[in-house]
Amino acid sequence: MATVMFAGGAGALDLNLPPGAELVATEPAHPGDLSIAHGPFTAEAGFTTLARGIVQEFTWQVPDAATQSSAILAGAVSAQLDEQGYEIVFACADRACGGFDFRHALSVGEAPMMHVDLSDYRYIAAERVEETGERNHVAVMVSRGGRTAYLHLATITPPEVAPPPVTGSSRTPEQTAPVLSPTTSPRLIERLFATGAAALDDLNFQTGASELSGRNYPSLVTLAEFLAEEPARRVVLVGHTDAEGSLEGNIALSQARAEAVRRHLIDILGVSPDQVAAAGIGFLAPRAANDTDTGRQANRRVEVVLSTTD
The missing domain is CATH 3.30.1330.60 (OmpA-like domain)
Structure with missing residues (x-):
């Protein structure tokens, strides 16, 4: 299981990923901003909003993921975000997102650690509003290449609350996320x-x-x-x-x-x-x-x- 931790009032975000998931790249926490999609790509109007705060990015690869389609993996992540108090503000799949233009307008990790098949990817944008009114943002891109599944996750937390690094756990994932199977x-x-x-x-x-x-x-x-x-x-x-x-x-x-x-x-x-x-x-x-x-x-x-x- 991979665990992404937020500090302070934001609590913790725990994600159960498929067996064998390997964290292959991270972007250290830093003050900045990140474009998050709130709709499909359009040439006429903006389809992103700029979230500001402490930005951190993670990329996982799941080798030998023949049974983990983009839809299954994205559905699992979406369900877990919902269970932990996040609202899914936008979700889409490849062509419905806008294909090439959508993918290349967003920060979704760098090759070769992250691969995005333009005909097979899923995007999720979610946010959670804390009692203080602070907003925590999560943006997820899931795709496949051959037998490998790829997952990129970006978090944007309030500037005054810096998230600690990702930690890994070897314990068996709990049965709270059966969508992975x-x-x-x-x-x-x-x-x-x-x-x-x-x-x-x-x-x-x-x-x-x-x-x-x-x-x-x-x-x-x-x-x-x-x-x-x-x-x-x-x-x-x-x-x-x-x-x-x-x-x-x-x-x-x-x-x-x-x-x-x-x-x-x-x-x-x-x-x-x-x-x-x-x-x-x-x-x-x-x-x-x-x-x-x-x-x-x-x-x-x-x-x-x-x-x-x-």
């Missing part, structure tokens, strides 16, 4: 091809709530990777509810749940909006009786339906 991929994708639909069972919705209860969902990373492999693939996310409340209200709620999952795929995992649609059918297709808490929880779900064939 693609072990769910074969089962989900096999089910999708075999039956045309699969439940995204690791999603969590409370009764009456349309928002996801977190961002750490292996099934969504798996689905994002599946869609990224073939741009012609199309899916529909279908929301389902338990039977509490009216049919009309539950159809609206299930639609909102499907839309929330769609937004996560697009905003956090970089899926093309053209590849994923959303619909809701309320409690019309239960998979368990609604007279127990267990049954109602099982019925609050989103399923993915394959709408094209390979």
Whole structure:
């Protein structure tokens, strides 16, 4: 596990990276500024903001990362940032970011330590506002080259709080970041091809709530990777509810749940909006009786339906 530490009131940012991840380059902490993207590249208007403070940059390489796609690794980092109080202010994938122009307008590490494949990269910008009003910024670029994954991370902290250097830990990464493992991929994708639909069972919705209860969902990373492999693939996310409340209200709620999952795929995992649609059918297709808490929880779900064939 690699650990990036912030001092003082900013607390600590702990990132679980894949086994074998090696810190290959660092830029010592220094006062300065860094351009952070807040939207895709446009020639007409600025798409970056200038964050000032103590700047520090890190680059990792993950050799033999055949199972760690850019989408999986970026999704893992994004989920961990969210869990530690950071708001994802912008995220994008290669062509949707702006390709060549986007990449070369930002500081994302130097070759050969950092490699960015212009057709396969993910960018994340995040910030956390402390109780004092101070802002901590994080900018992440993830890409691949051959069998190696590359990750560049920049931090900008308030000028009066200098971050200590990166430290490494040999302890086994905790199971709080399962998105790093693609072990769910074969089962989900096999089910999708075999039956045309699969439940995204690791999603969590409370009764009456349309928002996801977190961002750490292996099934969504798996689905994002599946869609990224073939741009012609199309899916529909279908929301389902338990039977509490009216049919009309539950159809609206299930639609909102499907839309929330769609937004996560697009905003956090970089899926093309053209590849994923959303619909809701309320409690019309239960998979368990609604007279127990267990049954109602099982019925609050989103399923993915394959709408094209390979």
